[in-house]
Amino acid sequence: MKQEMEVPMNINPRTPILALAVIALMAFGLTGCGEEKQTETAQQGVTIETPWARTSPANQQNGAVYMKIESDSPDKLIKAEVESSIADHAELHETSMETDGGGMDDSMHGKMSMKKVPFIEAPAELKPGGFHIMLIGLKQPIKNGGEIELTLTFEKEGELRVTAVGRD
Amino acid sequence: MHRHVLRGRPARVLAIIAGTLAAALALAGGGVLGSGELKGMSAPDVGGGINIMLPAYGEGLEGQPKELRADYGKLLLLYFGYLSCPDVCPTTMSALAVAVRSLPAEERRSLEVAMVTGDPARDSGQDIVDYLKHFFNDLPVYGLRTADSEQLTRAEDAFGAASEIDPHKPGEAYTVSHTAFLYAVDHTGRVLLMWPFGSLSEDISSDLKVLLERQRQ
Numbered sequence: 001m002k003q004e005m006e007v008p009m010n011i012n013p014r015t016p017i018l019a020l021a022v023i024a025l026m027a028f029g030l031t032g033c034g035e036e037k038q039t040e041t042a043q044q045g046v047t048i049e050t051p052w053a054r055t056s057p058a059n060q061q062n063g064a065v066y067m068k069i070e071s072d073s074p075d076k077l078i079k080a081e082v083e084s085s086i087a088d089h090a091e092l093h094e095t096s097m098e099t100d101g102g103g104m105d106d107s108m109h110g111k112m113s114m115k116k117v118p119f120i121e122a123p124a125e126l127k128p129g130g131f132h133i134m135l136i137g138l139k140q141p142i143k144n145g146g147e148i149e150l151t152l153t154f155e156k157e158g159e160l161r162v163t164a165v166g167r168d
Numbered sequence: 169m170h171r172h173v174l175r176g177r178p179a180r181v182l183a184i185i186a187g188t189l190a191a192a193l194a195l196a197g198g199g200v201l202g203s204g205e206l207k208g209m210s211a212p213d214v215g216g217g218i219n220i221m222l223p224a225y226g227e228g229l230e231g232q233p234k235e236l237r238a239d240y241g242k243l244l245l246l247y248f249g250y251l252s253c254p255d256v257c258p259t260t261m262s263a264l265a266v267a268v269r270s271l272p273a274e275e276r277r278s279l280e281v282a283m284v285t286g287d288p289a290r291d292s293g294q295d296i297v298d299y300l301k302h303f304f305n306d307l308p309v310y311g312l313r314t315a316d317s318e319q320l321t322r323a324e325d326a327f328g329a330a331s332e333i334d335p336h337k338p339g340e341a342y343t344v345s346h347t348a349f350l351y352a353v354d355h356t357g358r359v360l361l362m363w364p365f366g367s368l369s370e371d372i373s374s375d376l377k378v379l380l381e382r383q384r385q
Contacts, residue, residue, distance in 0.1 A: 057302030059295050062254035095255045097365075098345065111330055112256045112365055113345035125342050128259035129366055143315060152171065168262060 008054050030132035045072035045156040046122060051150070053135070054128075056142040063087065063135035063142050064128070065150065065164045071157075072124040078119045079153035080133045086148050088137030094115050122154065142166040184190075206373035206378060210363040212353070215326045217246070222284060222323050224244060225293030225311040236282070236323060239355035244280045244353040245381060248329040250287035250344045251299050256365060260350055265303040266369035268288050269377060282310035284323060286331030286344045289315075312341030314372055327359065352379055 031044075031054035051067035069077065082090040094117050097110040112129070120131050133150065140146065153159050217236025224234030238244035243265060249257035268276060281304050285291040296311025314320050324330050329347045336342035348365035350372070360379055363372055 004187075054262060056258065057251075057299045059251065059298050060254075060258070060302075061252045062260070064254040093255070110347070111332065111345040112348045113334065114253075114255065114343045128255055132255050168265075 028161040033066050046070065046075055046160060048152070048160065048162045051162045052095045053148050053164045053166050054146050055146075055166050055168050056138060058141050060141070061136075061138060064093075065090075065133040065135060065148065066126045066128065067162065067164065069120075069124045069126070071109055073156075075122040075157050076119040076155040077122055077124070078155050081153075082133075083149045085139060087135040087139060090150065091113055091134045091136060092120055092131070093134040094120075094127050094131050119155070142161055144168055170271075206361055206375050208352070208363040208367065208375050211328070211359040211362045214328050214351075214359045214362070216357040216359045217244075217353055220323050220326045220357070222312040222314050222319065223293065224282075225313065226297040227308050227310060229310070231293060234282075234312065235357065236312075236326070237353055238280055238355045240355045241383065242278050242280055242355065243360075243376070243383065244282055244351075246282050246284070246351040246353050247349075248284045248286060248324060248325070248327070248331060248346055250285050250331075250346065251291045251295055251347070252287065252341075253344065253346075256346075256348045260348060260357050260365060261300075261303045262369060263369040264350060264372060267372035268304060268307065268374045270369070271376060275377065276307065278380055279376070280308045280310070282312055282382060284312040284320070284329075286320070286324075287333065288313050288320070317353070352376070354383070 221233035300309035331346035
């Protein structure tokens, strides 16, 4: 900071070329800065919308977090971590309707089942009855308006911290 | 202009006719509501809860058998699930809770909620009661739990429900696959309506109004 302030003071009026060079450098530097920021924006192609978790009864052991994951380019959510004060750990899960109903009408007899998945392709909508982040071993109930800090890891994007809000 | 101005006796007669018509329309409207279009699914092939007993908890019961039907004049909202279920069960209970809360107190008084656990190893009867109270603090709630897997299967079969503990290593946390319908059961044990997973609380609410209206008739 101090050095930057000294730069204009060092400009000798008799050496306009140097001044121009400094200005050019500054301009270049600024442009460079701008480009760098743009690149960063491009890398931050993943955005998380409305992360939330359903409030839980006092004795419910597990919870679920939902959100919309927007992504400019295909990416994968490969890991979710939750603060240890909230739950033991978090896993990526998918709820689906079993379709091997053995000839029966599946809509009548299909069981809803849940399985751990290695990743969730982004963009994605995590919502009830589909993909979700399962909070395993809740240490405290999820309260309306309560905040749950999560660290999400994307294959390309890297780590993103999000705060999910509890709601009924 | 003159023809449209009503005075004296003809006006009164017209007013009476109009009033009668309005009343008739209102009655017809009420009738339509009573037999209104239901959003849930009818369940003609579902046997229902008559003669199906499970150990019950809540409302003074501590494991005594309870038939899977409503008290007289009431509607039992029955669900098969488990308490470690993070997604499907809380979503369904929450939708039902919102639907119930939207009803007037008078209609809420005609409702009871019960949940059968498909995970008796981890869920105690009282756990289920506490769980349900979170969603329905002003309704009678019952936790239904049996450790006898045949008894559980008989109860599930009677409603076309099913559950299965997912394969897991001993001591490892596990999930339970289960059908996720919510059943409206009357005092004879008959299933009046069933709502599939993902039903909207507005739809459940309007269906409950219709079912309760029909029950009063």
